[in-house]
Amino acid sequence: MTIYNEKLGAGFLETDGMRIEEGLYTAPLLHFQADLPDRDYTITLTSPASANVQEMELTVNGVEIQPTWVLEQQEWTCLFPFALVGTALHLHVEGSPAVLSTVEVTPIHERQRSTYPALFLIGDSTVCTYEKERAPMAGWGQMIGRFFQETIHIENPAMGGRSTRSAYREGRLNALLTDIKPGDYILIQFAHNDETPTKLDRYVTVDQYKTYLRDHYIRGVLQRQGIPVCVTSMNRRTFDKGAGTFIDSFPAYTNAMREIAEEQGLVLIDLNKKSLAYYNELGYEGTAAIFMQLKPGESPNYPDGLDDNTHFKKAGAQKMARFVAEEINKKIPALAPFIKEMDKPDSY
Incomplete structure (x- = not known):
């Protein structure tokens, strides 16, 4: 290792308090x-x-790394995969002090296309898979497998409370990018947490939202020869009593996803539009059956009941999954042959 110079294109940048002694870099x-x-x-x-x-904290290009250090022959070693997207690689190590002997960055062999494409989902709590202790709460990603033949492998690393910012920072996107193969499809749905300014670890402006989508998610998938698909977020149970109709819960972010899909020439699944029409068909009282509206004693997992206008019961999640599958069937010819059970009614 060495101090960074442009000709070599690698090395340590000088930071406050940095010392180089006996091959160790300390700061x-x-x-x-x-x-x-x-x-x-x-x-x-x-x-x-x-x-x-x-006690050392590692980040690479703003992505938090949780390394596993192994002690062998009087030396600690850790290694981890990283998907580089759109910029130089910047490793930051903080500690009291941080001490490194060597840094090696080695290309991983490019993965080969599988016989059948896989389907990856990344998003928030409305997409994720829930453990049985939280039933009847469900995300549409939990239900989407019903509509695909078993030859299509589905990975759903979506996680509650995540936004484009936090899923990137926590390494969820990095894990996905180091896993996908050429020809795999990646469905991207965020908005519920991106638009919450009181939670700074999640919040992004509309412009930042578009930047994360374009420069990290979409570019990262395309560079690995995957196929990104933009999904607008389904609405919360946002009802305008004066107008007597449901309205878009986050219109600026919905439109931003639509704009990104058009700008990048990508398939758009407009789940926001589909959900809005469906809610208005059901009416305000009718939507209680699909959202987590529970009376005390109605569910053993929620003995005190629940008044949740964001998350779905199984019925709502399955309906959202059906909408997604219908749009895939119409708009993605390569996946259409693997769609099944579109003619069967939903079962709850």
Whole structure:
């Protein structure tokens, strides 16, 4: 390792308090840069046995890394995959102090296309899969498998409370990008948490939302020869009593997703529009049957009841999954042959 120089295109950038002694780089904050093309890499770090590696915090391009350090022959080692998208690689290590002996960045062999494409989902709590202890709550990603033949593998790493910002920062996008293969489809749905300014770890402006989608999610998928699909978020149970109709819960973010899909030439699944029409068909009282509206004693998992106008019971999640499958059947010819049970009624 060395101090960064443009000719080499790699090395440590000088930071406050940095020392270089006997091949060790030590500082409260170490910053390593490598000028590399977009692709997947294995990053391997070593540190002396005397270093307090468990207290060192690692990020790569703003993505939090939770490494597993292994002590062998008086040296700590950790390695992890990273999907580089659109910029140089910037490794930051903070500690009291941070100490590194070596940094190695090695390209991972490109993955080969599978016989059948896989379907990956990334999003928030309205998409994710719930454990049985939270039934009857369900996300549409939990139900979508019903509409596909078993030859289509479905991965659903969506997680509650996540936005484009937090799913990126926590490494959820990184894990997906290092897993997908050429020809796989990635359905991207965010908005519920992006538009919440009181939760700064999640919140993004509309412009930031579009930047995350374009420069991280979509670019990352395309670079790995995957196929991104934009999904507008279904609405909350947002009812305008004066007008007597349901309205878009987050119109600026809905329109932003539509604009990104058009700008990038991608398939758009307008789940927002579909859900709005469906809610208005049911009426305000009728939508209580699909949202997590529970009376005390109605569900053993919610003995005190629940008044939740965001999350779905199984009936609502299955209906959203059906809408998604219908749109895939219409708009993605490569996946249409694998769609099934569209003519069967939903069962709850």
